[in-house]
Amino acid sequence: MALLHTPAGELGVPAADFSLPGVDGSSYSLSSFSGSTLLLVMFVCNHCPYVRAVWDRLIALRQDFSRQEVAMVAINSNDSHTYPEDSFSNMQQLARTKNLPFPYLVDTSQSAARDYGAVCTPDFFVYDKQRTLRYRGRLDDSPKEPDRVKHQELKEALQALLEGRPLPPLQNPSMGCSIKWRVE
Secondary structure, three states: OOEEEOOOOOOOOEOOOOEEEEOOOOEEEHHHHOOOOEEEEEEOOOOOHHHHOOHHHHHHHHHHOOOOOEEEEEEEOOOOOOOHHHOHHHHHHHHHHHOOOOOEEEOOOOHHHHHHOOOEEOEEEEEOOOOEEEEOOOOOOOOOOHHHOOOOHHHHHHHHHHHOOOOOOOOOOOEEEEOOOOOO
8 A cells, every 4th residue: 555645735725516425325515515614525445544543533523523513524536446345335334333423425436536636545625614725634643543642633723713713834744545546
């Protein structure tokens, strides 16, 4: 597995629209989250050890902001033919097992990953009410070991945005497995 770091976010760019099926049987688009002040778009998958290490932290993050207008959506853009663990049925199983409190969508065409410029799993994008990119960085300072987390950077960014405080101009990149692009 190739370890990648995300490039610096092009802050201020608009969120790309998408129309993707969720493991819950519903279809979601950017407008599905129009009622929220902030939108966290997460590119994840089932098989990557970096994502496996953060699922519980992502669920806790959802719980931390459950009373605030923060929407979260997880998107799996990996080629499931090459990586069967990332298949839709396995995504459904993971969502049930983890009781995911946010939509988990499949991007079979990989167009959402391309439109967002996602490069690895996990890859995090935070958009404000106008759906402009305000944060692209890592979840926290310990990609694989939750007990070593000292700085919850994504959580801090969400809180700052909700409070109207500025974010630091330099955001630490996320790191993880490369998106598994389909080979034509």
